[in-house]
Amino acid sequence: MCACGSRAVDGVVSSRSEGQAASVLRLLDHGSSGVRARATGIPKASPDRMSDMTDISMLERKLQRERAARQQAEALLEAKAQELQARNKELRRSNEELERFAYAASHDLRAPLRTIAGFSDLIRRKEMDGMSASGREYLDLIREAISQMDRLIDDLLEFSRANRVKMAFSAVDLNAVVADARDALRALVQQHHAVIRVEPLPAVAGHAGLLTRLFQNLISNACKFSQPDQPPEVRIEAAEDAGRVRIDVRDNGIGIAPQYQDEIFQMFARLHSPDEYPGTGIGLALCARIVERHGGAMDVVSAEGAGATFRVWLPSAESGPETVSGRA
Numbered sequence: 608m609c610a611c612g613s614r615a616v617d618g619v620v621s622s623r624s625e626g627q628a629a630s631v632l633r634l635l636d637h638g639s640s641g642v643r644a645r646a647t648g649i650p651k652a653s654p655d656r657m658s659d660m661t662d663i664s665m666l667e668r669k670l671q672r673e674r675a676a677r678q679q680a681e682a683l684l685e686a687k688a689q690e691l692q693a694r695n696k697e698l699r700r701s702n703e704e705l706e707r708f709a710y711a712a713s714h715d716l717r718a719p720l721r722t723i724a725g726f727s728d729l730i731r732r733k734e735m736d737g738m739s740a741s742g743r744e745y746l747d748l749i750r751e752a753i754s755q756m757d758r759l760i761d762d763l764l765e766f767s768r769a770n771r772v773k774m775a776f777s778a779v780d781l782n783a784v785v786a787d788a789r790d791a792l793r794a795l796v797q798q799h800h801a802v803i804r805v806e807p808l809p810a811v812a813g814h815a816g817l818l819t820r821l822f823q824n825l826i827s828n829a830c831k832f833s834q835p836d837q838p839p840e841v842r843i844e845a846a847e848d849a850g851r852v853r854i855d856v857r858d859n860g861i862g863i864a865p866q867y868q869d870e871i872f873q874m875f876a877r878l879h880s881p882d883e884y885p886g887t888g889i890g891l892a893l894c895a896r897i898v899e900r901h902g903g904a905m906d907v908v909s910a911e912g913a914g915a916t917f918r919v920w921l922p923s924a925e926s927g928p929e930t931v932s933g934r935a
Contacts, residue, residue, distance in 0.1 A: 631867050716760055724753045763818065765893055778924035779815045781808035781854070785843060788822035792830070799830040799839050806844035810924035811852050817897045820922075822856070824890040825917055829858035851903075857916040863909040871907070 727749050732907040735743070748879040785805050789796065794802065803826065811818070826841055837859065863871060872895040894917075898905040901921050909915035 632773060685763045714764075716756070720756055720760070723749070727753065759889070763889065765889075766859040776814065778810045779813045779818055780810050781818070781845065781852075784815060784818045785822050787819045788826055791819075791823055792826055794831050795827060799833060800855070801830050801833075801841060802828075802845070803841045807841075808843070808845045808854070809847055809852055811901075811921040813901045813926050815901065821894050821897045821919070824894050825856045828890060829860055832857065832858075832860040834861060847923055850923055850925070852921050854919045854921065855916050856919070857914065859914045862911045862913045863907060863915055864911040865909075872905070875912060 701735060727746060731746060738746070782805070785808065789803060795801075822843075829841045830839045840859045842857045843854065844857075845852055846854075871891050895905050898919055898921070903922070904920040905918065907915055907917050
């Protein structure tokens with residue numbers, strides 16, 4: 608074969624070899640990609656798929672954070688609930704101890720008080736003729752202190768009884784209750800020339816004895832804390848409201864400044880000295896406790912020098928005893 612032919616054949620062979628080599632390389636590259644894909648088990652992801660996976664991962668982390676925050680909040684709430692329960696239990700125990708103490712102390716104080724009263728009466732009978740003016744004044748002060756202490760003991764016993772009495776609820780006619788309260792205060796009402804007007808009142812579910820004491824205290828307060836230049840006027844009216852009865856006891860007395868209108872319902876709260884207005888500071892606390900034991904609420908609307916309206920919410924006779932929201 609001539610030289611030129613030989614070179615042509617070699618060129619053809621060389622071209623074929625290069626083409627085959629390129630094909631082999633492509634096959635090898637494709638095979639290695641397949642091997643890598645099979646080894647990882649994950650196909651090559653597109654950009655959109657990668658974005659979706661990132662969004663899912665972010666959502667999972669957000670859900671985890673929210674779940675952890677919710678669990679933390681639930682744990683905190685449970686701890687606070689347990690703490691509140693423990694405090695309520697302690698408060699009930701303290702109140703029970705206070706009631707027992709008040710009852711026992713009131714009875715125990717009666718004996719020495721009677722002894723003091725007895726000896727002061729004996730001194731008055733046997734030594735009065737030869738007693739100086741200052742001695743008589745001191746003896747009058749002793750008797751006045753005995754009387755005040757006696758009233759305090761009576762009020763403590765009333766408060767203790769209000770906490771201990773069994774609450775057997777029944778339909779109670781408020782007209783009869785207020786009439787009984789007025790009869791019990793007849794001497795005080797006449798002394799102060801008080802005018803008491805009572806509108807027709809509905810029946811409520813409650814304890815007649817405790818409710819009588821409630822109205823006694825409210826009417827008594829209206830008489831004692833009256834304006835110096837005018838006789839006391841008391842107006843009692845009521846209206847039914849969605850299974851409850853609201854009773855308003857309105858007077859024309861000296862009134863109560865707004866900053867003291869919560870304080871007056873506390874035990875031994877006094878806004879005036881005993882020389883100005885007599886009392887033990889227990890009356891309105893007893894009223895609030897009686898209303899509370901009926902599942903009711905009580906507050907006062909007043910201004911200094913402009914009288915006061917005590918508002919009481921009680922369950923109606925039809926609805927029976929129920930829990931009424933706290934002071935309005």
